[in-house]
Amino acid sequence: MKSSNSTNTAATSHPYRLLTGSGTTGAIAGAGGAHTPSVWRSRLWATRRVRLLFTVCFLVAICFLFSASYTAPLIGVGLEESGMVVLLGNGSDQGVYSCRRKEHIFFMKTHKCASSSLQNVFFRYGDKHNLTIALPLTNANYFGHPAFFNRSMLQMETTHTRQPIVYSIFASHTRFHHGEVRKVMPTDTIYITILRDPVGLFGSMYSYYDLHTAYKLSLQDLVQHHPDPLDPIHRNRRYNKFGLNQMAFDLGLPVNAFRNTVAVDQFIQRLEETFDLVLIAERMSESLVLLRYLLCWDVDDVVLFKKNARSTLFKKSEEQLTPRDVNTLRTLNAADQRIYDYFNAKLTEKVKRFGAQRMADEKALLDTRSKYWFEECVEDVKKVDNEETAKRMHIYSKKVMYFEEKDGADPECQRMLREELAYIALLREKQSYINYNLTKVTGNTLIKRHL
Structure with missing residues (x-):
């Protein structure tokens, strides 16, 4: 909800600007009224953490799908699109060898x-x-x-x-x-x-x-x-x-x-x-x-x-x-x-x-x-x-x-x-x-x- 006064109007164009009006000590104008800087900082960092977490999860999912699409369960199968190859050791004590x-x-x-x-x-x-x-x-x-x-x-x-x-x-x-x-x-x-x-x-x-x-x-x-x-x-x-x-x-x-x-x-x-x-x-x-x-x-x-x-x-x-x-x-x-x-x-x-x-x-x-x-x-x-x-x-x-x-x-x-x-x-x-x-x-x- 926008405020009718000019001070708050200016603030809405910069929702995270710190205002120092008379009678207030560091209130931040925004929807829902004034809040202390610490509250806004907490909300800001919480929002950023959510966005960051979402981005990381999205990238991990993409990488997983890419890997699943191009990893083959055969010996020496070339992954042409990525330039990668998976080489499987034939011996019982051998693992999977991946290389470029x-x-x-x-x-x-x-x-x-x-x-x-x-x-x-x-x-x-x-x-x-x-x-x-x-x-x-x-x-x-x-x-x-x-x-x-x-x-x-x-x-x-x-x-x-x-x-x-x-x-x-x-x-x-x-x-x-x-x-x-x-x-x-x-x-x-x-x-x-x-x-x-x-x-x-x-x-x-x-x-x-x-x-x-x-x-x-x-x-x-x-x-x-x-x-x-x-x-x-x-x-x-x-x-x-x-x-x-x-x-x-x-x-x-x-x-x-x-x-x-x-x-x-x-x-x-x-x-x-x-x-x-x-x-x-x-x-x-x-x-x-x-x-x-x-x-x-x-x-x-x-x-x-x-x-x-x-x-x-x-x-x-x-x-x-x-x-x-x-x-x-x-x-x-x-x-x-x-x-x-x-x-x-x-x-x-x-x-x-x-x-x-x-x-x-x-x-x-x-x-x-x-x-x-x-x-x-x-x-x-x-x-x-x-x-x-x-x-x-x-x-x-x-x-x-x-x-x-x-x-x-x-x-x-x-x-x-x-x-x-x-x-x-x-x-x-x-x-x-x-x-x-x-x-x-x-x-x-x-x-x-x-x-």
Whole structure:
């Protein structure tokens, strides 16, 4: 009820103003007459507490409904809208693991280490989630190499708004230069690479890249009559790319440091500080389980098919190696052997911390999903036997096997079975199209490098 006098009229426009009229000491004008300040303060704070309580309850209810809508009772179900995933431990002593998907990934693709198979995992994840993937400047699949990586090797350096591009995924061949990589990847990037036993790696590379034509020696002749360490064979590399200690070379160790154990050990420590996870090709299942939990991905995200695997015909040279030959190869690849042994031991430690039963359960789950996708996708596994097939499948070598896709297979099969060169071409076209249309919409000129 409004008061008729002017003082109270003024007060009604400011209902909580303290008035000091004659005959009153701090009365507050308002409906229902004058009240002491303490009464009004009590009522004011009571009102605020009710409103605050209502707001909190409302927010809690919304959060509960959101959580209930997106929490799934299955192992590794992705919560796409929130970027969250719930991972359930399979063991009886395991709890529920919740984490946020990692989508900033640098994968150092080492030669002949099952890296093409792993590259497909990262390419298809980025493709599926429309992430920006770093691609080489030219139509090839290399960033430099043997030159160290430099950002000028990228397909594009700036966006349609002329801002430097920060990439989500980097998974193509390069020679590792951490300083340059950091210029194009986010600060929270996860660094990953993969290693392989040096004996198997060198034998595979010797056949795949025809090193016998460069060295004028068969693999058996090389290990049985290997030259003096100062011989050019220890320094020269086919196409300046391929040779002894290939993993060390790819990861950035200078050739003149290969036989310096102190330099190699210091290099290993730098790798340890840089890479979040080093996978081991001979322990792929364990490696993929650890990768999945590190990245907080669904189990299907890390299913892979073995790509660029040589046919049996081209594996005979390694099969003829004697135990003495094997030891000689380890000596010739001493830097690689030292790096491999260190990170193989590190992987053993990680697996132990993960838990034996938990690892067994996760490997079984991965195996089940891998078999499912193989049956869903693959009609046959065939040898590349002519140039026409190699060109059709976008495969570099005629020495490898390829997967023939089933008719009417799940669309995801195309991603899983797509070969490296074909995937790079697809991603190049996809990202060029997106940036071209952004340029048309904004009217800005896109500074591109070979789009």
